[in-house]
Amino acid sequence: MDGPFIGGREVTVVLDYRLDEEREALRKTVEQFAREVVAPRAAELDESGEFPYDLVAQMGGMGLFGLPFPEEYGGMGGDYFALCLAIEELARIDSSVAITLEAAVSLGAMPIYRYGTEEQKREWLPRLASGEALGAFGLTEPGGGSDVAGGMRTRAELRGGEWVINGTKSFITNAGTDITQLVTVTALTGELSSGEREISAIMVPVPRSGFSVAKKYSKVGWHASDTREITLTDCRVPEENLLGGRGRGYAQFLSTLDEGRIAIAALAVGLAQGCLDESIKYAKQRQAFGQPIADFQAIAFKIADMEVRTHTARLAYYRAAEKMLRGEPMKREAAIAKLYSSEIAVTNAREATQIHGGYGFMNEFPVARHWRDAKILEIGEGTSEVQRILIARELGL
Amino acid sequence: MNIVVCVKQVPDTWAERKLRSEDKTLDRESVDGVINELDEYAIEESLRIKEAHDGEVTVLTMGPEKAAESIRKALSMGADKAVHLVDDALHGSDVLQTSYAMAQVLRKIGFDVVILGSESTDARMGALAAMLAERLGVAQLSLANKVEIDGGTIRTQRVADYGFDRVEASLPAVVSVVEKINEPRYPSFKGIMAAKKKPVDKLGVADADIDAAKVGLTGAATEVVDFVAAPPREKGTIVKDEGDGGQKVAEFLASKKFI
Numbered sequence: 001m002d003g004p005f006i007g008g009r010e011v012t013v014v015l016d017y018r019l020d021e022e023r024e025a026l027r028k029t030v031e032q033f034a035r036e037v038v039a040p041r042a043a044e045l046d047e048s049g050e051f052p053y054d055l056v057a058q059m060g061g062m063g064l065f066g067l068p069f070p071e072e073y074g075g076m077g078g079d080y081f082a083l084c085l086a087i088e089e090l091a092r093i094d095s096s097v098a099i100t101l102e103a104a105v106s107l108g109a110m111p112i113y114r115y116g117t118e119e120q121k122r123e124w125l126p127r128l129a130s131g132e133a134l135g136a137f138g139l140t141e142p143g144g145g146s147d148v149a150g151g152m153r154t155r156a157e158l159r160g161g162e163w164v165i166n167g168t169k170s171f172i173t174n175a176g177t178d179i180t181q182l183v184t185v186t187a188l189t190g191e192l193s194s195g196e197r198e199i200s201a202i203m204v205p206v207p208r209s210g211f212s213v214a215k216k217y218s219k220v221g222w223h224a225s226d227t228r229e230i231t232l233t234d235c236r237v238p239e240e241n242l243l244g245g246r247g248r249g250y251a252q253f254l255s256t257l258d259e260g261r262i263a264i265a266a267l268a269v270g271l272a273q274g275c276l277d278e279s280i281k282y283a284k285q286r287q288a289f290g291q292p293i294a295d296f297q298a299i300a301f302k303i304a305d306m307e308v309r310t311h312t313a314r315l316a317y318y319r320a321a322e323k324m325l326r327g328e329p330m331k332r333e334a335a336i337a338k339l340y341s342s343e344i345a346v347t348n349a350r351e352a353t354q355i356h357g358g359y360g361f362m363n364e365f366p367v368a369r370h371w372r373d374a375k376i377l378e379i380g381e382g383t384s385e386v387q388r389i390l391i392a393r394e395l396g397l
Numbered sequence: 398m399n400i401v402v403c404v405k406q407v408p409d410t411w412a413e414r415k416l417r418s419e420d421k422t423l424d425r426e427s428v429d430g431v432i433n434e435l436d437e438y439a440i441e442e443s444l445r446i447k448e449a450h451d452g453e454v455t456v457l458t459m460g461p462e463k464a465a466e467s468i469r470k471a472l473s474m475g476a477d478k479a480v481h482l483v484d485d486a487l488h489g490s491d492v493l494q495t496s497y498a499m500a501q502v503l504r505k506i507g508f509d510v511v512i513l514g515s516e517s518t519d520a521r522m523g524a525l526a527a528m529l530a531e532r533l534g535v536a537q538l539s540l541a542n543k544v545e546i547d548g549g550t551i552r553t554q555r556v557a558d559y560g561f562d563r564v565e566a567s568l569p570a571v572v573s574v575v576e577k578i579n580e581p582r583y584p585s586f587k588g589i590m591a592a593k594k595k596p597v598d599k600l601g602v603a604d605a606d607i608d609a610a611k612v613g614l615t616g617a618a619t620e621v622v623d624f625v626a627a628p629p630r631e632k633g634t635i636v637k638d639e640g641d642g643g644q645k646v647a648e649f650l651a652s653k654k655f656i
Contacts, residue, residue, distance in 0.1 A: 025473060025589045033583050063585035076586040 017318055019085070026082055030089040033062065034097075042094040043364050045224035049216065051177050052224055055097055060131020064101055069113055074126030080106075080259060081321040084266035088314075091270025092277065093366075095373035096224035098267050103173035103225075104128070106260045108135025111184055111201065115244030115252050120203070124182060134177055138169035138185035138204075138230050139253060146386050149199060149250055154232065156187035156202055162236045163187075163202050165210070169230040171380075176213035176228040180206060183230065186249045201249040203241040210235030221372035257382060258331055261338035262324060264381045265317035268341035271370055271377070272310040275345075275352035278367050279303050282356055299355055306348045313341035332394040339387035342377035349374040398452030398546070401503060402443040402476065403513035403525070406430040406460050406467040410518050420614060421621040422489050423519055425461060432467045435514025438574050441581040442544055443512045444475045450546060453477045455506065459487060459499055465597070472592035473584035480506060484601040489614025492520070496528030498612050502605045503533060508569055510551065515540050515573040526573035536566035542577040 019027060038055060045052055059065065067083040069075025076082075083105055091098035109128035112120055112135070127133040144151030154167025165187055169175075175183055182205055189200040204211055214229040244252050280303060283294035293299045320333035352367040353360035360367050378384045408414045408428040415424045432440075443454045456471040456479035458464050468479045482502055490498065503511060511533075516523035530537030538544075541553035542561065549568050554561040556575055584592075602609050610616060636645045650656045 022586070022589050022593065025469070025584070025592075026586050029583050029589070058583075061585075062583045063587055067586055071587065077590060078586045082586060 017315065023082055023085055026078070027085045027089055029062070030064070030086045031092070033058075034090050034093040038090065038097055039093045042097075042366065042369065045094070045096060046369050047223075047363065049223040051226050052097060052100075053178070056100060056131055056134075056179070059097075059101060065105055065109070065131035066129030068105065068110070069125055069129050073113070073121055074129040076129075079325060080262070081325055084263055084317065084321055087263055088266040088270035088273070091267040092274040094224075095267065095271055095370070096222050098270060099173060099222055099225045100134075102260075102263045102267055103136065104131070104134045106263045107137035107256065108174060108182065108184075110259065111137065111243060111252065111256055112182075112203070114256070115201070115248075117240075120243070124203075127181065132179065133181035134174045134179050135182040135184065136172050136174040136180060137253075137256070138172045138175065138183050140170050140172070142168055142170050142229075144170070146383055148253070149197065152186065152188055152197070152199060154185060154187040156189050156200065158189075158239060161239050163189075163239060163241065165202065165204070165232040165235045165237070167232050169232075171217070172228055172230050174226050175230050176216070177226045180226075182206065183211070184243055185230070185232065186253060189246060189249075192247060198247040199250040199253075200246050201243040201252060202237060203243050204232070204235060204237050205241075208235060208237070219376075221369070221374070221376060258334050259324065260381050261334040261387075262317055262320045262330075264377060265313070265320065265334070265337035265341040268338075268345035268374075268377045269310060269314045269317060271345045271374055272306070272313060272341065272348040275348040275367060275370050276303065276306045276310055278365075278370075279306060279352045279355045282359075293355070302351050302355060306351055309344035309348060313337070313344050316340050332391060335382075335387040335390040335394070338382065339384055339391070342374075343384060345377050346374045398446065398450045399507060399509045400443045400446055400452055400454045401457050401506065401508040401511045402436070402439050402454060402471070403499065403511065403529075404436045404440065404456050404458050404467055404471050405433040405514075405517050405519075406458065406464040407433045407517055407519040410434070414519070416621070416624050420489065421624060422614065425463065430463055430466060432470055433514055433517045433519075435516060435518075435574065435576060437514075437581040438576055438578050439512045439514050440471050440474055440476065441579045442572075442574055444582070445579065446510070446512075446544065446546060447475075452509075455480060455508075457499065457502060457506075458482065459490075459495060459502075461488075468597055469592050470584065472595045472597075473588040474582055475584075475588060476595075478595055479597045481597055481599045482602075482605060483599055484607075484609075486602050486609045486613050489617060490612045491617040491619045492522045492524050492528065493618050494612045494616065496525055496532055498602070498605070498607050499525075500529055500532035501607045502600065503529070505605055510546070510568060511571045512544075513571075513573055515575050526571050530571040533569075533571065536570040538564050538566055538570055538572045541572050541574050544572060544574070544578070 063076040064086050066075035067078040068080045071077045087098050087102050112124050128135050141151055141153055156163045156165045174180055184201055184203050186199055186201050188197050190198040192198050210233050212231050217227050283299050284292050286293045317337040320330050320337045323330035323333055349371040353371045356365060356367050359365050362368055409431045412428040417424045447454050454476040456468055456476045458468050459482040468481055513526055526539055527537055538553040540555045542556050543554040545552045551568055551570050552565045555564050
């Protein structure tokens, strides 16, 4: 095999962070879609908070919801990294659309693909992969958050071959759209012999008697993404709707989150890049004191720093994704990517707003939307504090 | 049905486009190349015809090596195979020569219907479809915003200032399309992956029986004599409404032939 030579020795492994031809073509396609189709709608969707069914349908037609799944389940035969690239390009323009895709695939469909039986996969994945139906994952509860297990109150009891579920879930993305067909919830299903609480995941096809969603939350950002509180009141589903092993719900959820962190990092990088794009454009065109503001070092340096942060964050998530694709442990890399990219997304959004001056405070400007959309990235899918705990633990602390 | 869609790679319309000072031809190297926008509608229409009538869609591109990117994209949208006419001898060909070279290829590969965008965003001659039809001795159906094929008959709607004409012809035929005809699809990842394996036939002028003396910059019938950079956009006119604002707006629109 012909490989590069270093110090007279042939090496077969080199660092190569270029995208291959297919992934680059996918990235460009989504970039074009976001620019041509999503961008003209973003301000209006942000203002109305309406769920963009038509955009979701178009994204479904492009196969974005099926990116990481094999063709036999209606997927595109790609991988999780391809999904991350799509999320990044969407978030460069609009975070609401990006999080709708992220949650639908990595929280709604991925657990079914990972832990479902063959029958469950055949029943659900084709619909979810086409984007015709959306899935949601109900984990967080009003008293939960970072203390997911300790705060869990939702219970499921097996009665006469059915799970009877009671409880409340908070902040669940995609839970209440007209095309939501599946909500997987975690619930206490008993006590383990060790005395620990047994947490299982159960698939709840919706709409369904005993399952209700509250009206949309009034959020600071992510306006066009569907986020709801869910209430389960004696909600009954067949016993075989258990997803994965009984009592495996928590462990399964934790591994879902490791992947999900990479996707959220991609989303954050997209937002950071969007802030950069807008700032470059604005700084070249906005005149002050007889010259474009880009000619002032105070502005140019801000923008240079935005580029450094975005570039670094992108490398961090590429690295985590690379380890994931090779099947290697990537908990630390995923946490680093998620922590860093979400924090720099907030920084870039703040700086972009500053560069735009008064206009940056006007809702119709993309940077104002990015600024409102950024903050949640430091909270969702594990807070910055939780990421630091994970990284510290990985370092043996 | 043997459908050939002609696809041209043009400089990205978002980028700054330039002519090369050395030979006054378009600089295709320093900017990103994209599929000519109207050709995307032609690709979409060819795929819809294929989906409705079966058959095969062949992409035909004349252009430098770099144009392979655009061929790949057309294949990822769903075309079946491609012919890439690529030869240094073709550099600088004008529309007369281009139509000659492409007609030679079309004769060689055969077709029931040839579809292309009604003009390209770089040269904007808008004459290729007519010239191809003339050279090939087949009907030309230009500026179509609707295409229907029924057996050996093709019917189109040709857009005009006053509405549209209904045009009918026998196949084979050449059709040029306008942007109102459809909404081009975005390629899916599956399509992108599949495109890699689809055949692309690379032809030089000799392979396509093209007389090298009849193509290229030196033999072109037209010549770019000189060029200057576009002047910066002038300031717009501001009209204060002094009771006659409505009339001024109407006068402006009338002067631009909008009303």
